[in-house]
Amino acid sequence: MRIEESIKNYGAKIDELLKELIPPYRKNYLSEPIWHHLQTGGKRVRPALCLITCEALGGNPDEAIHFALAVETMHNMFLIHDDIEDGDTVRRDQPTVWVKYGTANAINAGDYLLACAYKTTLASPISLEKKIRLLQVLTSTYEKTVEGQALDINARAAEDFSVDDYMKMVEMKTGYYLACGMVGGGIVSGISEQVVEKIWTLGKTMGPAFQIRDDLIDLTHGKGRGGVIGSDVKEGKASFLYAYTLQVACAEDRKHLRKIMLKPRDETTDSDIQWALDAYKKYNAIQYAQDYAEDLVKQAYKTIDEIPVENKTVFKEIASFMAQRMS
Amino acid sequence: MRIEESIKNYGAKIDELLKELIPPYRKNYLSEPIWHHLQTGGKRVRPALCLITCEALGGNPDEAIHFALAVETMHNMFLIHDDIEDGDTVRRDQPTVWVKYGTANAINAGDYLLACAYKTTLASPISLEKKIRLLQVLTSTYEKTVEGQALDINARAAEDFSVDDYMKMVEMKTGYYLACGMVGGGIVSGISEQVVEKIWTLGKTMGPAFQIRDDLIDLTHGKGRGGVIGSDVKEGKASFLYAYTLQVACAEDRKHLRKIMLKPRDETTDSDIQWALDAYKKYNAIQYAQDYAEDLVKQAYKTIDEIPVENKTVFKEIASFMAQRMS
Numbered sequence: 001m002r003i004e005e006s007i008k009n010y011g012a013k014i015d016e017l018l019k020e021l022i023p024p025y026r027k028n029y030l031s032e033p034i035w036h037h038l039q040t041g042g043k044r045v046r047p048a049l050c051l052i053t054c055e056a057l058g059g060n061p062d063e064a065i066h067f068a069l070a071v072e073t074m075h076n077m078f079l080i081h082d083d084i085e086d087g088d089t090v091r092r093d094q095p096t097v098w099v100k101y102g103t104a105n106a107i108n109a110g111d112y113l114l115a116c117a118y119k120t121t122l123a124s125p126i127s128l129e130k131k132i133r134l135l136q137v138l139t140s141t142y143e144k145t146v147e148g149q150a151l152d153i154n155a156r157a158a159e160d161f162s163v164d165d166y167m168k169m170v171e172m173k174t175g176y177y178l179a180c181g182m183v184g185g186g187i188v189s190g191i192s193e194q195v196v197e198k199i200w201t202l203g204k205t206m207g208p209a210f211q212i213r214d215d216l217i218d219l220t221h222g223k224g225r226g227g228v229i230g231s232d233v234k235e236g237k238a239s240f241l242y243a244y245t246l247q248v249a250c251a252e253d254r255k256h257l258r259k260i261m262l263k264p265r266d267e268t269t270d271s272d273i274q275w276a277l278d279a280y281k282k283y284n285a286i287q288y289a290q291d292y293a294e295d296l297v298k299q300a301y302k303t304i305d306e307i308p309v310e311n312k313t314v315f316k317e318i319a320s321f322m323a324q325r326m327s
Numbered sequence: 328m329r330i331e332e333s334i335k336n337y338g339a340k341i342d343e344l345l346k347e348l349i350p351p352y353r354k355n356y357l358s359e360p361i362w363h364h365l366q367t368g369g370k371r372v373r374p375a376l377c378l379i380t381c382e383a384l385g386g387n388p389d390e391a392i393h394f395a396l397a398v399e400t401m402h403n404m405f406l407i408h409d410d411i412e413d414g415d416t417v418r419r420d421q422p423t424v425w426v427k428y429g430t431a432n433a434i435n436a437g438d439y440l441l442a443c444a445y446k447t448t449l450a451s452p453i454s455l456e457k458k459i460r461l462l463q464v465l466t467s468t469y470e471k472t473v474e475g476q477a478l479d480i481n482a483r484a485a486e487d488f489s490v491d492d493y494m495k496m497v498e499m500k501t502g503y504y505l506a507c508g509m510v511g512g513g514i515v516s517g518i519s520e521q522v523v524e525k526i527w528t529l530g531k532t533m534g535p536a537f538q539i540r541d542d543l544i545d546l547t548h549g550k551g552r553g554g555v556i557g558s559d560v561k562e563g564k565a566s567f568l569y570a571y572t573l574q575v576a577c578a579e580d581r582k583h584l585r586k587i588m589l590k591p592r593d594e595t596t597d598s599d600i601q602w603a604l605d606a607y608k609k610y611n612a613i614q615y616a617q618d619y620a621e622d623l624v625k626q627a628y629k630t631i632d633e634i635p636v637e638n639k640t641v642f643k644e645i646a647s648f649m650a651q652r653m654s
Contacts, residue, residue, distance in 0.1 A: 030477050085435065105477070111469075122462060149438075150432070
């Protein structure tokens with residue numbers, strides 16, 4: 001498929017340029033933890049989508065590549081900070097940065113990646129007008145993602161947590177974030193603010209759709225942490241399934257489910273996890289989540305139809321690619 | 328004194344605008360931890376110096392106020408993250424953010440403050456050229472401070488730590504940071520890159536001078552943590568005294584001093600602290616530090632003489648103010 005080939009090619013280029021932006025093997029206590037993290041993998045999908053969008057809309061991808069790098073470094077900044085915040089010890093079968101280098105170095109390494117995101121955007125070979133627009137995109141994406149993360153961190157302790165709360169959280173935490181590469185690539189190619197707005201709207205449906213499917217994968221295949229089912233329950237992460245079940249369950253089940261979520265992860269037993277999964281089935285949360293995600297994807301295609309550009313192929317291809325999988 | 332009055336007045340204005348930028352009492356899990364921290368005090372000296380410089384060089388402080396706010400929010404972002412990284416539990420007699428709201432919320436609250444710094448700078452009512460220059464100043468200050476913090480975090484575990492290492496660390500960690508408000512205020516008023524370079528140079532002498540005096544205060548009056556003497560030794564912070572003593576002491580004393588520094592803070596005894604303070608006296612580190620700081624201040628005044636602007640009064644007043652105290 002054309003888009004997967006483009007992602008692969010652009011991804012390789014991004015990998016190369018990341019090494020110029022953050023030279024490995026520098027003895028500054030930043031290069032090492034950052035490259036420990038970057039080398040765990042990641043297919044550089046987000047920056048690739050930025051370059052693909054730019055090219056498809058008639059822009060020069062060489063002018064968007066600095067911003068593409070910014071998208072990737074900001075993405076990894078969030079992963080490093082999120083791993084500390086969530087207490088995750090393993091990412092892609094490697095110890096997370098905070099586990100290997102300590103919390104202090106991990107926070108600071110994340111901070112450094114954000115500096116790199118701004119530095120590279122400021123170095124873009126484009127007009128001042130476009131540069132300011134890109135910096136606005138980067139900043140509002142960063143701000144919204146942090147706001148979403150604030151809701152996420154505190155969701156498990158919240159007395160009530162509904163599907164609306166979940167949607168608000170993931171729209172902010174993953175929606176902007178998913179769209180920002182496309183928005184930036186588009187801006188470099190010269191799109192209007194109307195088009196930008198539509199791409200944000202697209203992100204706000206595709207992001208949650210992707211996240212709900214990720215939540216479902218945790219129940220069926222596990223999230224790549226050795227194929228263990230139900231990690232989200234163990235880690236107390238507020239998934240769509242949790243939000244929906246909390247909303248519709250009887251008082252007694254709600255209470256028990258919250259109790260399980262609030263347990264520290266090493267105190268959550270296998271039977272706790274099984275209880276939660278059974279509750280999700282009992283209340284038909286899985287089917288509801290599947291339908292909900294499907295509906296969001298439909299909305300996304302509707303938004304694409306409304307984007308005021310002639311050639312919508314690239315957005316359709318990206319949506320279809322993301323609906324299938326994202327890494 | 329004129330400058331102290333200006334700082335007070337501008338400081339009050341900054342306090343007011345901070346409430347617009349980050350409205351208190353919002354239920355988003357960010358407003359509360361951030362205002363818990365902001366309300367612990369701070370005299371908003373850094374943003375005030377930005378506005379004072381702008382005005383003195385013939386600029387309109389109303390055009391610099393967005394950047395002044397950015398300097399203040401970035402400053403507080405670093406304080407919140409540093410408190411986690413250093414394991415500090417108390418700041419100005421209040422529990423630190425991570426102690427009161429947890430590490431996850433504290434990291435995220437710091438991240439949010441940085442988003443605010445960029446957001447407000449982007450909203451400055453100035454030309455695109457000046458805006459880009461301010462964003463470059465913000466970004467390079469942020470980058471250098473993080474690089475300096477990386478050296479600081481890892482200094483205590485370093486096999487060797489010399490006065491040169493110390494100077495490199497504090498030039499990066501406090502030098503850029505101290506100058507960036509002045510640089511930004513100057514840019515808004517229309518100064519050239521040559522003037523900017525001289526102000527950075529000024530920061531690289533004033534910053535370390537200030538830091539060395541702060542290190543000395545820890546030995547004489549304590550750092551405002553209930554007047555306890557020797558907190559830096561207890562907390563394993565690599566001070567100028569530590570760097571110099573490590574450089575000149577005999578092998579046996581070096582070894583013992585490092586051992587004390589490497590101890591977790593709750594295992595560091597009063598007699599450990601006394602031993603370190605005695606070692607600093609034995610090797611004449613205190614006198615050396617005082618002389619070194621004085622020399623830096625002299626260099627700072629020399630740099631001021633070289634700044635290619637007609638009216639250097641503002642820089643002399645700022646330098647004299649900072650040489651006396653900084654909060």
